[in-house]
Amino acid sequence: MSSTPQPLLSLERLGKIYPNGTAALRGVDLSVGPGTVHGLLGANGAGKSTLIRILCGATPATTGTIRWRGAAVLWPHPARARAAGIATLHQQIPLVGALSVRENVFLGQRGYWRRGREERWRLSRLMDSIGYHLPAEAPVAALAIGERQMVGILQALAADAQLIVMDEPTASLAAPERQLVHRAIRRLAAEGRAVLFVTHFLDEALALTDALTVLRDGAAVISAETAAVDEAALAAAIAGRPIHRTARAAARAGAEVVAEIDGLRSRGHLAPCTLRVRAGEVLGIAGFLGSGRSELLHAIFGADRAARGAVRLLGRTVPRSPGASVRAGIALVPEDRAAQALVPGLPLWQNITLAHLARFSRWGVFPQGQLEREAAAGAVRRLLIKARALDAPVGELSGGNAQKVSIARWLCGPTRLLLLDEPTAGIDVGAKAEILDQVRALAASGVAVILVDSELKVLLEEADRILVMREGAIVAERLAAQTDEAELIRLAAGAAAGLRRPETLQ
Numbered sequence: 209m210s211s212t213p214q215p216l217l218s219l220e221r222l223g224k225i226y227p228n229g230t231a232a233l234r235g236v237d238l239s240v241g242p243g244t245v246h247g248l249l250g251a252n253g254a255g256k257s258t259l260i261r262i263l264c265g266a267t268p269a270t271t272g273t274i275r276w277r278g279a280a281v282l283w284p285h286p287a288r289a290r291a292a293g294i295a296t297l298h299q300q301i302p303l304v305g306a307l308s309v310r311e312n313v314f315l316g317q318r319g320y321w322r323r324g325r326e327e328r329w330r331l332s333r334l335m336d337s338i339g340y341h342l343p344a345e346a347p348v349a350a351l352a353i354g355e356r357q358m359v360g361i362l363q364a365l366a367a368d369a370q371l372i373v374m375d376e377p378t379a380s381l382a383a384p385e386r387q388l389v390h391r392a393i394r395r396l397a398a399e400g401r402a403v404l405f406v407t408h409f410l411d412e413a414l415a416l417t418d419a420l421t422v423l424r425d426g427a428a429v430i431s432a433e434t435a436a437v438d439e440a441a442l443a444a445a446i447a448g449r450p451i452h453r454t455a456r457a458a459a460r461a462g463a464e465v466v467a468e469i470d471g472l473r474s475r476g477h478l479a480p481c482t483l484r485v486r487a488g489e490v491l492g493i494a495g496f497l498g499s500g501r502s503e504l505l506h507a508i509f510g511a512d513r514a515a516r517g518a519v520r521l522l523g524r525t526v527p528r529s530p531g532a533s534v535r536a537g538i539a540l541v542p543e544d545r546a547a548q549a550l551v552p553g554l555p556l557w558q559n560i561t562l563a564h565l566a567r568f569s570r571w572g573v574f575p576q577g578q579l580e581r582e583a584a585a586g587a588v589r590r591l592l593i594k595a596r597a598l599d600a601p602v603g604e605l606s607g608g609n610a611q612k613v614s615i616a617r618w619l620c621g622p623t624r625l626l627l628l629d630e631p632t633a634g635i636d637v638g639a640k641a642e643i644l645d646q647v648r649a650l651a652a653s654g655v656a657v658i659l660v661d662s663e664l665k666v667l668l669e670e671a672d673r674i675l676v677m678r679e680g681a682i683v684a685e686r687l688a689a690q691t692d693e694a695e696l697i698r699l700a701a702g703a704a705a706g707l708r709r710p711e712t713l714q
Contacts (some may be wrong), residue, residue, distance in 0.1 A: 214277070214278050214367050215239040215240060215241050215275070215278075216240055216241060216242045216276070216370060216371055217238075217239070217240040217274075217275070217276060217402065217404075218236060218237075218238070218239045218240075218273075218274075219236060219237060219238040219239070219259075219263075219272065219273075219274055219275075220272055220273040220274075220275065220289050221235045221236070221237065221271060221272040221273070222236045222259065222262065222269050222271070222272035222273075222274070223233070223235055223236070223239075223270050223271035223272050223481060224239075224255075224258050224262060224269055224270050224271075224426075224550040225270045226637065232255050232258040232426050233258055233259060233262075233269075233272075233424055233426045233427075234255075234425070234426040235271070235272065235427065236255070236259065236272070236421075236423065236426070236427065236428050237428060237431065238259075238421050238428070238431070239477075240371065240402045240404055241402065242370070242400050242401070242402055243397050243398070243399075243400045243401070243402065244402055244403075244418040244419065245393055245394075245395060245397050245402075245403045245405055245416055245417045246402070246403070246404050246405065246415035246417060246418065246419050246421065247405050247406075247407065247413040247416070247419070247420040247421070247434065247521040248404055248405065248406045248420075248421050248423070248634050249406070249407065249408070249410075249413055249420065249421070249423070249442065249446055250422055250423035250424060250446055250557070250636065251424065251446050251447065251448075251606075251608070251636035251637075251638055251639065252606030252607045252609065252635060252636050252639060253594075253609075254423040254424050254425065254426065254427075254446075255341055255423045255426040255427075256375075256423055257375070257407055258426075259423070259591055259606070260296065260373055260375055260406070262274070263289070263294065263296070263373060264283075264286050264289045264290075264294060264296040264373065265283030265284065265285050265286040265287070265288050265289035266271060266285075266286055268282075268284075270317065270567065276293075276294075278293055280569045280582055283524065286667045290367065290369070293369050293370040293371060293639075294370075294371045294372075294373065295363075295364045295367035295369035295371070295372045295373070296364070296372075296373040296375070296632055297360050297361060297363070297372065297373065297374045297375060297377055298360075298375050300624075301356060301359070301360035303315075303348045303355065303356055303359060303360065303363075303364075304348065305347065305348050305349030305504070306347060306348075307347065307348060308344065308345045308346060308347055308348070309331070309342050309343065309344050309345070309346050309348060309351075309362075310324070310327050310328060310331050310344040310345060311327075312348050312359055312363060313327075313331055313334070313362045313363045313366050313389035314327050314330070314331075314363075315363065315393040316368055317366070317367075318650070328344050330366065331344050331362070331366075332344075334362050334364065334365050334366060337365070337367070337392065337395065338361070338362075338388050338389070338391065338392035338395075339388050340358055340385065340388045342355060342358065343361065344479075344593040351507055352497065352498060352502065355381075355497060355498070357377060357378075357380050357381065358381075358385070358389075360377070361374070361377055361389060361392065364647075365392065365396075365515075367399070370402065371401070371402045371403070371404065372396060372401065372402075372403050372404070373403075373404045373406075374393070374403060374404070374405050375406045376406055376407060376408065376634050377389055377405075378390075378407065378408055378409065378412065379407075379408070379633045379634040380543065380630060380633050380634075380678060381497060381662055381663065382494075382495065382496050382497055382662040382664075382695060382700075383662070383663075383664055383693065383697060384496055384658055384700075384701070385496065385497050385662075386412070386662075390412075390415075390416055393405065393416060394416075397418075399583070405417060408635060408636050408637065408640070410439045410442050410443060410637060411439065411664070411665075413434070413442070414437075414438075414439060414442070416436060417434045418433070419431075419432065419433050419434055420432060420433075420434050420437060420442070420444055422442065422445045424445065424446065424448055430442070430445045437674040442637075443637045445572065446636055446637050446638065447563065447637060447638035447641075449638075454504070454697070462469040463486040463487045463488050464486060464487045464522075464662050465484050465485075466485055466486060466487050466521065466522060466624050466625055466656035467484060467487055467488075467508075467519070467520065467521055467538075467624075467625045467656055467658075468484045468518070468519075468520040468523075469481060469482060469483045469484065469508060469517070469519055469520075469606055470482055470517055470518040470519075470520070471516075471517040471518065471595075472504070472508065472515060472517035472518070472519065473505050473511050473515065473516055473517055474503065474514050474515040474516070474680075474698060475514060477500060477503040477507075477512070477515075477680055478500055478503055478504060478507055478515065478680045478681075479500075479680045479681035480681075481504055481507075481517075481680075481681070481682050482682075483675060483682065484693060485625070485656040485657075485658060486624070486626075486656060487654045487655070487656055488651050488652065488653075488654050488655070488656070489651065489656055489657070489672050489673070490647065490648075490651050490657045490659055490670050490671045490672055490682075491656075491657065491658045491659065491662045491671060491672065491674075491675065492659050492660075492661070492667035492668075492670065492671030492673065492674040492688065493505075493658060493659065493667075493674070493675050493677060494664060494667055494673070494674050494675070494676045494677070494696045494699075494700060495676060495677035495678060495700050496678070496700050496701070499663075499677040499678050499679065499680070499700065500677050500678075500679070500681070501629070501660045501677055502542075502543055502629050502660065503680065504677065505540060505542075505583065505629050505658065505660060506540070506542075508533075508538070508540075508625075508627060508658070509530055509533050509538060509627055510526070510527070510528045510529045510530050510531075510532060510533045510538075511530050511540070513528065513529075515528065519533075519538075521536045521537060521538060521624060521625060522537075522624065524536070534621070535622035536624075537621075537622050537623055537625060538623075538624070538625045538627065539617075539618035539621070539623045539625070539626050539627065540627040540629070541611075541614050541618070541626070541627065541629060541631055542554065542614075542630050543629040543630040543660075544546045544631050545610055545611055545614045550602050550603075550610060550613060550614060551602070552601060552602055552603030553601060553602060553603065554600050554601070554602060555586070555598065555599045555600060555602070556584065556593075556595050556597075556599070556600050556601075556602050556613065557580055557581050557584035557585070557598040557599070558580070558584075559602045559613050559617065560580075560583070560584040560587050560588075560613060560616050560617050560620060561580040561583055561584055561617075561620055562617060563594075567620070568619060581598060583620050584598055584616075584620075585598060586619075587616035587617075587619050587620065588616070590619065590646075591607050591612040591615065591619075591642070591646060592642055593605075593612045593613060593616065594606070594609050595609060606635055606636070606639075607634050607635050608635035608638075608639025608640070608643075609639070611631060611632075611635055611643060612635075612639070612640070612642070612643060612646075615628075615631065615643065615646060615697065623650075623655060624654075624656065625655070625656045625657075625658070626647075626650060626655050626656070626657045626658070627655065627658050628647065628658070628659045628660065628661075629660045630660060630662060631643055631647070631659070631661070631663070632659060632661060632663065632666060644666070644670060647659070647670060648670070654712075655685040659671060664693045664696050664697070665693065667688065668688050668691070668692070668693065668696075669688075670687060671688045672687070673685060673686065673687055674686050674687075674688050674691065674696065676696060676699040676700050677700070678699075678700055678701075678702060683699060683700075684699040686699075
């Protein structure tokens with residue numbers, strides 16, 4: 209008679225109370241066995257990040273016990289956890305931009321004084337194992353955010369750990385790249401290693417994991433075998449309520465053309481791209497990692513100074529700069545909100561009004577703080593942003609609330625064209641539903657929206673039309689109601705189906 213194998217990791221009644229009295233964890237039990245994938249889900253602020261920091265030795269628990277291979281352990285710093293056999297891939301990957309892919313993957317590992325050749329060989333083997341290749345000597349700072357995520361995954365694999373903690377490793381990846389990560393995780397489990405997998409994608413959690421733990425307000429509200437739960441139960445457990453979405457009316461074919469993009473191009477990034485989008489329309493952009501999706505939005509916004517071509521808003525040519533774009537009514541919510549959208553040290557209300565200071569200043573010169581606060585308070589109420597106060601630093605907000613702030617900024621001005629780059633990446637199911645409801649509301653008010661999202665399901669549900677990009681060019685166009693994920697993947701992969709523009713919304 210075989211006995212149940214001893215868990216590799218056990219957390220027993222784990223609790224964490226911060227000095228300000230915040231109870232981040234409330235007696236959490238969690239067990240991860242060798243050769244298994246354990247999913248960890250929960251809303252932003254539910255306690256997942258605190259649990260991970262305790263597990264990797266970055267912060268101490270207040271109460272409870274960590275057992276590693278059956279023995280109670282206490283890791284005073286991350287190096288001790290790494291030495292024990294735990295590798296952690298954080299959501300904000302601590303990579304060194306000036307170093308190469310190779311140097312980052314093997315960062316902190318001991319070895320030969322001159323080991324470039326050995327490292328290149330090992331890196332090639334690692335990339336072969338997950339079916340994804342990057343130039344070994346390329347500086348990480350030059351990579352897109354999704355590519356940097358893959359470097360972090362390779363770094364975790366290179367550590368040869370027995371437990372790999374992955375915090376949202378697929379948040380910025382398109383479906384094909386996500387499948388590569390899934391295959392790598394399954395390979396690790398097949399080798400007898402364990403993976404603690406944090407994700408906001410419910411379908412991903414159900415397909416990939418063996419067991420699931422759902423945290424809400426610091427407590428485990430679901431702890432079960434994956435086969436025993438379904439997507440609706442997960443969503444309700446995470447949000448604390450059933451998730452309902454509002455219906456979105458399709459854009460009218462005869463609506464006013466808001467934006468015309470004519471021959472927009474940038475050497476090495478974009479082939480000439482031409483498109484137009486109407487009032488109330490949501491235009492989706494699909495494509496694999498590196499297809500040019502983000503580059504197109506940045507070029508439209510004027511952030512790519514090397515871009516050439518014309519951007520016209522309501523028939524008027526917009527000068528090529530972000531400032532001119534904002535004044536004209538073009539808004540960009542970038543993919544990397546921490547580095548490109550928000551100022552962590554500034555309070556919430558100043559982050560919201562930052563792009564429109566002239567509107568809240570007397571004669572456009574003297575700031576009127578009360579007007580800014582009133583506008584920010586209205587945006588907070590509209591987007592259901594959860595923060596302790598308007599004066600709270602935006603850096604202390606959860607991912608979903610921080611993303612709402614980056615969208616709220618554009619509710620303070622006369623936005624006519626809204627460019628959204630991965631607006632739902634790394635946020636929980638409840639915040640995701642609220643953000644997408646706001647996108648629908650903005651479109652219903654007449655705002656034209658261009659939406660980039662790696663999750664094709666989101667594009668199919670939210671967009672009227674979908675453009676498919678590959679190698680910086682628009683290679684196909686479909687009505688969302690007349691296509692599916694399989695066709696979009698084939699087109700993004702190079703299927704010779706032609707551009708085939710739909711007859712409506714042109």
